[in-house]
Amino acid sequence: MQRDQSAAYPLALLYAALIAYASLFPFTGWRDQGIVPWAYLWAPLPQYWTRFDVGGNLLGYMPLGFLWTLAWLTGRPRWRAAVWASLAAALQSLVLECLQSYLPLRVASNLDLALNAAGGATGALAALALDRLGVMARWQRFRAAWFVRESRGALVLLMLWPVGLLFPPPVAFGLGQVLERLERVLAEWLQDTPWTGRLPLRDMDLQPLLPGAEAVCVALGALVPCLLAYTVVQRRWPRALMAASALLVGVLVSALSAGLSYGPLYAWSWISRPVEWGLLSAVGAVLVLIRLPARACVGLLILALVVQLAVLNAAPQSPYFAATLQSWERGRFIHFNGLAQWVGWLWPFGALAYLASRMGRTGYGARRQWT
Incomplete structure (x- = not known):
């Protein structure tokens, strides 16, 4: 799958922008708390959380890992695409959680980071599994039969x-x-x-x-x-x-x-x-x-x-x-x-x-x- 012909690459960029938008909204009230923005990494785990919070953080990053893996499935060994996609999802979550330290309506959380990283890795593994099963190859053949080259x-x-x-x-x-x-x-x-x-x-x-x-x-x-x-x-x-x-x-x-x-x-x-x-x-x-x-x-x-x-x-x-x-x-x-x-x-x-x-x-x- 070539990246310059795949819709996964622009979709991954758009989904990454969506996550950033949702994580930093409403983009107002920025302030410095006098601590380093990554202090949340060694803070105690949050005492209050819900199943919705866990599911939302886990599921929200799964499409990101999935799309980045598809965008980078360009060579051998193909597992490297899943590794890089997982790292990209985890890095984005790390940066966004650090930025949330400056927003009064957001709370940076090491639990959110762990769930986001796990969601990105899960999505990457799902994309890799579909590729191993031949689903991506069949999609490429279908796309070549239905659509023009650069679509x-x-x-x-x-x-x-x-x-x-x-x-x-x-x-x-x-x-x-x-x-x-x-x-x-x-x-x-x-x-x-x-x-x-x-x-x-x-x-x-x-x-x-x-x-x-x-x-x-x-x-x-x-x-x-x-x-x-x-x-x-x-x-x-x-x-x-x-x-x-x-x-x-x-x-x-x-x-x-x-x-x-x-x-x-x-x-x-x-x-x-x-x-x-x-x-x-x-x-x-x-x-x-x-x-x-x-x-x-x-x-x-x-x-x-x-x-x-x-x-x-x-x-x-x-x-x-x-x-x-x-x-x-x-x-x-x-x-x-x-x-x-x-x-x-x-x-x-x-x-x-x-x-x-x-x-x-x-x-x-x-x-x-x-x-």
């Missing part, structure tokens, strides 16, 4: 897309509505500074989306992951299966998010008439475009992302959605301390950057990717 960027984006939907968007599948919040944040940052009067002002207030515009946003939002899959899958039936899987996952994750945010009785409350029309339009477009060449899918995907972002950011956040944000920010639902919201905000822009980078490449590799 890891698209695969990582497809895996992150449902994460962005975990935080309920203001419009179904409407990721990337950032304009109003960005304006508010800039105004707060520049308040009482000479730059306050230089902020660009809109000519008119943002207007709520009409039902037709909402249906367009839903259709484009549901179509985007399908088109992204079409850019790295060339045969018709694999394309159909990928598109159907993306739409099904999107609907189920949206229902899960609504159910956990408002209660199980409201899991399907997000499906309105515009949403129904948007989903039906997306399904029709998926079928019509199933034979479209990958290069044409790239251009159409960029157009869909730009149009959806333009329409979505021309509308304000609804008061109902603002109330949802407040309930989430109070911690009613475990959402990675706001990380899912960040993924939802940034995912469309990351997809545009990825597509621009792929189109900007020249030579044989680029021709092979988009033919």
Whole structure:
């Protein structure tokens, strides 16, 4: 398994960043306690702990060890990948626990370090066992048969897309509505500074989306992951299966998010008439475009992302959605301390950057990717 072709390497980096985010959130109140940050290593074991704490620390690092091992399975002996992955997970936990010594809302713990290291080693051993059983080789053959040579960027984006939907968007599948919040944040940052009067002002207030515009946003939002899959899958039936899987996952994750945010009785409350029309339009477009060449899918995907972002950011956040944000920010639902919201905000822009980078490449590799 070559690292430059494997999606495990960027996924390991992203998961390591997720762990760092969750371990250091909310990143405020840094202070020096007058002790070395690694003093927790020889402190007595914590007197109070729960099964959830033990399980969370153990299970939280297992994917990290698993992904690092897959990313480094490049040579012989292959057990070295598991060793390096275990050490990388333990080192990250050591550094993060030291940094937690400077945060008032965090407690550095030698027990947490031991559990994190054990979780990383367990994940590494699981990856090594799957490789010995031939599972990784079968996955490589499957990937070579279904996807173009350099597809890891698209695969990582497809895996992150449902994460962005975990935080309920203001419009179904409407990721990337950032304009109003960005304006508010800039105004707060520049308040009482000479730059306050230089902020660009809109000519008119943002207007709520009409039902037709909402249906367009839903259709484009549901179509985007399908088109992204079409850019790295060339045969018709694999394309159909990928598109159907993306739409099904999107609907189920949206229902899960609504159910956990408002209660199980409201899991399907997000499906309105515009949403129904948007989903039906997306399904029709998926079928019509199933034979479209990958290069044409790239251009159409960029157009869909730009149009959806333009329409979505021309509308304000609804008061109902603002109330949802407040309930989430109070911690009613475990959402990675706001990380899912960040993924939802940034995912469309990351997809545009990825597509621009792929189109900007020249030579044989680029021709092979988009033919």
